Amino acid sequence: MVQEEIRRRNVGALLRHVHLGGSVSRTELAERMKLNRSTILALTAELTSAGLVREELPADTGRAGRPSLVVRPEPGRVYVLAFDVAVDRLVAARVTLGGTMLDRREAVRLRAGADLDRVVEVLARFGRQLHESAPPDSVCVGVGASYCGMIRPGDGLVRFGPDMGWVDQAFGAELDRRLGLGLPVSVGNEAHLGALAEQQRGAGAGFQNLIYLHGDVGVGGGIIVGGDLLDGESGYGCELGHMVVNPYDGRPCGCGSHGCLEAEAGERALLDAAGRPADLFGRDAVRAVVDDADRGDPAAQEALRRIGDWLGIGVANLCNLFNPGMVIFGGMLRDMYPGAAAQVRARIAANVLPVARERVRLRTSALGDDATLVGAAELGFAELLADPLGVLTRTGA
Numbered sequence: 001m002v003q004e005e006i007r008r009r010n011v012g013a014l015l016r017h018v019h020l021g022g023s024v025s026r027t028e029l030a031e032r033m034k035l036n037r038s039t040i041l042a043l044t045a046e047l048t049s050a051g052l053v054r055e056e057l058p059a060d061t062g063r064a065g066r067p068s069l070v071v072r073p074e075p076g077r078v079y080v081l082a083f084d085v086a087v088d089r090l091v092a093a094r095v096t097l098g099g100t101m102l103d104r105r106e107a108v109r110l111r112a113g114a115d116l117d118r119v120v121e122v123l124a125r126f127g128r129q130l131h132e133s134a135p136p137d138s139v140c141v142g143v144g145a146s147y148c149g150m151i152r153p154g155d156g157l158v159r160f161g162p163d164m165g166w167v168d169q170a171f172g173a174e175l176d177r178r179l180g181l182g183l184p185v186s187v188g189n190e191a192h193l194g195a196l197a198e199q200q201r202g203a204g205a206g207f208q209n210l211i212y213l214h215g216d217v218g219v220g221g222g223i224i225v226g227g228d229l230l231d232g233e234s235g236y237g238c239e240l241g242h243m244v245v246n247p248y249d250g251r252p253c254g255c256g257s258h259g260c261l262e263a264e265a266g267e268r269a270l271l272d273a274a275g276r277p278a279d280l281f282g283r284d285a286v287r288a289v290v291d292d293a294d295r296g297d298p299a300a301q302e303a304l305r306r307i308g309d310w311l312g313i314g315v316a317n318l319c320n321l322f323n324p325g326m327v328i329f330g331g332m333l334r335d336m337y338p339g340a341a342a343q344v345r346a347r348i349a350a351n352v353l354p355v356a357r358e359r360v361r362l363r364t365s366a367l368g369d370d371a372t373l374v375g376a377a378e379l380g381f382a383e384l385l386a387d388p389l390g391v392l393t394r395t396g397a
């Protein structure tokens with residue numbers, strides 16, 4: 001039994017290396033997994049006969065001698081459905097083993113208050129379309145969804161999503177019911193998933209300690225320490241946007257408090273600082289400020305600097321607390337950051353202890369607006385990667 005458990009874990013671990021690495025030689029797998037080559041051979045043979053990987057000769061290695069075969073993910077056998085619910089948009093994608101997005105659908109989400117029915121209706125329709133257009137011999141093995149709110153682990157209940165007034169909305173269960181695929185929908189917080197995606201496939205690859213800040217309307221966060229996401233006692237950790245940076249005369253925040261990081265450095269703060277009218281909002285409005293600043297408009301430049309200073313205060317606190325190797329700015333912050341970088345750096349220089357800041361790198365998201373969607377796809381793959389052959393049996397593949 002113990003033996004069987006070890007084998008299952010190793011099969012999953014090997015598939016994970018190949019899924020994330022794209023193409024990994026047997027020699028490299030043996031080194032990374034600390035297993036001998038004959039074990040790697042046996043594990044690879046199991047995954048090959050299950051149709052999940054294939055082995056092939058590498059492209060010219062430039063070295064003499066017989067090259068080690070590389071193991072690649074087999075893209076046609078299994079896929080997941082990934083969903084991303086942001087404040088202003090809904091996205092669905094079919095993602096194959098190896099992480100390639102094969103097909104996607106996108107719709108605008110209106111800022112019209114609690115809209116569970118519409119969100120689920122649109123996503124379920126997209127999901128069924130993606131499922132029906134998949135090749136008949138390929139199997140859906142998981143469903144992952146990213147939501148811009150606080151998610152109860154286990155059942156995907158959105159406990160609190162202040163931007164749209166969602167409180168205790170049964171998002172995961174409803175999406176599961178309307179999709180009707182017989183596969184549970186795993187739901188995660190968008191910034192948590194963005195952090196993991198950037199670490200697995202993006203700017204933070206190779207970093208075990210990083211912080212991801214995700215700008216939507218507000219600011220979300222994901223903190224990875226020693227390779228693991230900090231999710232807290234009940235799964236609601238890393239709400240970096242509600243770190244208080246300006247308690248005395250701070251702007252009101254959607255959470256009911258004042259002076260939170262997202263109140264001072266979120267979308268509305270930037271648009272107000274740039275003197276934009278109150279009825280103007282959304283990503284295009286933010287980009288217009290950034291474009292104006294790039295063209296030399298002093299008011300837009302000053303607005304970015306002001307926001308950058310608040311952002312820098314938040315980042316400085318985080319650097320002192322967590323000593324990250326990298327801080328990544330994603331979502332809307334990816335647009336804002338270049339014009340605010342000087343202020344962020346100045347705050348780090350002024351407020352972070354020298355030894356805690358000497359190695360921190362500041363980057364924008366490499367996965368761009370897909371970071372959260374990629375994270376959702378990885379959530380969908382989690383069960384397969386834990387027990388590949390068991391999942392194939394359960395899904396009748």
Ligand SMILES: [Zn+2]
Binds near residue numbers: 242260
């Ligand atoms: Zn707040």
